[in-house]
Structure formats: structure tokens, C-alpha cells
Amino acid sequence: MRVVVLASGRGSNLGALIAAQREPDARFEIVLVAGDKPEAQALRIAEGAGIATIALDPRGYADRTSFDADLFARVAANAPDLVVLAGFMRILDPGVLAPWVGRMINIHPSLLPKYRGLKTHARAIEAGDAVHGASVHFVTPELDGGPVIAQVGMTIEAGDTPATLAARLLPLEHRLLVATVDLVAERRVLLDGDGVRLDGAPLSGPLRLTGRTLAA
Numbered sequence: 001m002r003v004v005v006l007a008s009g010r011g012s013n014l015g016a017l018i019a020a021q022r023e024p025d026a027r028f029e030i031v032l033v034a035g036d037k038p039e040a041q042a043l044r045i046a047e048g049a050g051i052a053t054i055a056l057d058p059r060g061y062a063d064r065t066s067f068d069a070d071l072f073a074r075v076a077a078n079a080p081d082l083v084v085l086a087g088f089m090r091i092l093d094p095g096v097l098a099p100w101v102g103r104m105i106n107i108h109p110s111l112l113p114k115y116r117g118l119k120t121h122a123r124a125i126e127a128g129d130a131v132h133g134a135s136v137h138f139v140t141p142e143l144d145g146g147p148v149i150a151q152v153g154m155t156i157e158a159g160d161t162p163a164t165l166a167a168r169l170l171p172l173e174h175r176l177l178v179a180t181v182d183l184v185a186e187r188r189v190l191l192d193g194d195g196v197r198l199d200g201a202p203l204s205g206p207l208r209l210t211g212r213t214l215a216a
């Protein structure tokens with residue numbers, strides 16, 4: 001399966017995907033990494049791995065729609081089966097996004113539907129939650145609101161700060177994203193209407209990650 005990754009920042013989730021595609025039994029190949037921040041570490045990681053990159057600066061465009069249209073024209077030129085948003089910090093134009101629904105996933109650091117948007121770790125602590133986690137979902141025009149495929153949970157300990165939570169969650173995010181991309185690449189998971197199917201059967205809730213394996 002051909003994968004395009006969009007990333008704006010540090011690129012640790014991208015790094016996990018690159019490590020996975022180097023495994024002998026890899027089910028996907030990252031054909032392009034594109035971003036909206038030319039200085040992003042994610043682009044340097046891709047270059048270091050010999051993956052083609054594109055960096056577009058939104059300031060060079062009249063509006064969001066023209067930026068997104070240009071970005072996705074370039075994405076489409078690489079004929080991906082799947083687009084992975086891995087720390088891509090932009091809201092996408094609904095019209096540009098529409099043809100990609102079902103072929104685009106995002107990783108989000110919360111147990112959706114809790115805490116869409118930013119500052120998820122702080123919000124989980126402030127709410128007094130006992131558990132926190134991350135989700136991978138199909139992207140729809142609703143910000144962080146598309147059907148959830150898979151989640152990983154972790155306990156919030158007394159004394160946790162947003163920084164300690166983020167640090168503990170990140171390696172779990174990496175495993176969650178790789179395991180989910182593997183399932184999509186095997187064509188075992190797909191979006192059907194508003195729902196996610198695994199091996200043809202509707203999911204009654206998100207898949208859960210245990211170790212490196214996802215299960216209902």
C-alpha cells in the first residue's frame with residue numbers, strides 16, 4: 001500500500017512508521033512526506049530516510065482553500081492508497097478533503113470523543129480523569145470527529161503533569177499508529193458510511209491496543 005504522510009512538527013510518529021516499513025514483512029511504503037512548515041523536523045527525518053518531501057508555506061497562498069487544493073493535488077500525484085496525518089496541525093478545507101474520506105486517518109492524543117482539538121493532556125488532568133490515551137480515526141470534515149478505528153489507554157497517576165502524560169503516551173501512540181496503518185494496509189479495516197468495519201463486520205467500539213496488537 002502506498003502511503004503519504006502529512007506532518008507539521010517533530011515527526012516521531014513518522015519515525016515509527018518509517019521504522020515499521022523497514023521491517024521485512026512491511027505492508028506499506030511511504031512514498032511522500034508533505035508539510036506546511038518547511039523547517040519541521042519531520043521533513044528532515046523523511047529526507048534522512050530517503051523519502052521524497054514537499055514543504056508548502058501557507059503564507060504563499062491567498063486562502064486556506066487554495067493551499068489545501070495545491071497540497072492535495074501534489075498528494076494525489078503520488079497516487080496514495082492512504083494518507084496519514086501524523087501531527088499535521090491544520091484544519092483541512094471540507095471540499096478538498098471530501099474525495100479523501102475513507103482514505104485518510106489521523107492520530108489524536110486523547111480518548112475520542114473526549115478532548116478534540118488542542119491541550120488534550122492538560123484537559124484530561126483538569127477533568128480529574130483516571131485514564132487518558134490516544135485514538136486513530138478516519139478523517140472527516142468535523143475536526144477530530146471522524147469514526148474512531150483504534151485506541152490505546154493509560155492510567156493517569158497522581159502527580160502527572162501534561163508533560164509527563166505526553167511523554168508516557170507518545171510511545172503508545174507510535175505503536176497504535178503503526179498497528180492501525182498495518183490493518184488498513186491489509187485492507188482489513190475500512191470506512192463504510194459512518195461506521196468502521198473490521199474483516200467485513202461493523203465495529204461496535206474502537207479496537208484496543210494490547211502490546212503491539214489490536215483487538216475488538
Ligand code: GRF
Nearest residue numbers: 010011012013087107108109
Ligand atoms: C502527537 O501527539 C499526535 O498525536 C498529535 O500530534 C503529535 C505529533 O507528534 N496529533 P510527532 O510530530 O509525531 O512527534
